Amino acid sequence: MTKSSEIILIISVICLFSLFGVIQAEAETSTQSQTHFKVDGKVYCDVCRTQFENRLSKPMSGAEVQLQCRNQTTDTITATVEGKTDEHGFYELLVERDHEDEICEMMLKKSTMDDCTEIPHESNAQEAARITITNNNGIADTTRHANPLFFLKKEASSECDEVFKELELLPEDISLS
Numbered sequence: 001m002t003k004s005s006e007i008i009l010i011i012s013v014i015c016l017f018s019l020f021g022v023i024q025a026e027a028e029t030s031t032q033s034q035t036h037f038k039v040d041g042k043v044y045c046d047v048c049r050t051q052f053e054n055r056l057s058k059p060m061s062g063a064e065v066q067l068q069c070r071n072q073t074t075d076t077i078t079a080t081v082e083g084k085t086d087e088h089g090f091y092e093l094l095v096e097r098d099h100e101d102e103i104c105e106m107m108l109k110k111s112t113m114d115d116c117t118e119i120p121h122e123s124n125a126q127e128a129a130r131i132t133i134t135n136n137n138g139i140a141d142t143t144r145h146a147n148p149l150f151f152l153k154k155e156a157s158s159e160c161d162e163v164f165k166e167l168e169l170l171p172e173d174i175s176l177s
């Protein structure tokens with residue numbers, strides 16, 4: 001083989017490899033843009049204002065929820081998906097594309113129970129509402145299970161005393177939290 005044909009061969013091989021590289025990169029972007037995530041969860045009326053599920057928590061049907069993703073640095077909203085619960089208080093949302101490096105949160109929009117409409121705003125409730133919507137964290141499954149969401153009843157029902165006893169909670173602990 002002459003020197004020049006050797007060089008041509010090397011160049012061709014390099015070109016071929018970079019072509020593969022381009023094809024592969026394109027395939028990756030297209031699968032990424034096609035990625036869909038499913039987010040599911042439940043909405044309850046928190047009859048005892050405990051902000052966690054207990055035996056008196058009532059699944060709320062027809063409740064409106066919203067998933068919102070924000071740019072971590074600019075705080076601008078990058079995605080909003082709305083949904084409604086079924087008769088078991090269960091909802092399912094379809095979220096398009098990967099939301100790595102964004103803050104995504106589930107939030108309550110509208111209650112369907114007259115005396116159970118308060119939305120908890122404590123920082124622990126907000127923390128609990130966070131969901132990670134990306135495959136770039138090693139979770140291959142595209143379904144995400146959100147923590148349960150609670151609308152709070154105006155006042156804890158009297159039957160909650162039993163629940164507090166079972167949970168070894170004092171009503172004072174509840175109203176302070």
Ligand SMILES: *[C@@H]1O[C@H](CO)[C@@H](O)[C@H](O)[C@H]1NC(C)=O
Nearest residue numbers: 071072073074078100101102
């Ligand atoms: C957030 O916004 C900044 C400024 O517009 C942009 O450079 C960055 O890529 C955005 N981040 C995400 C995760 O979209």
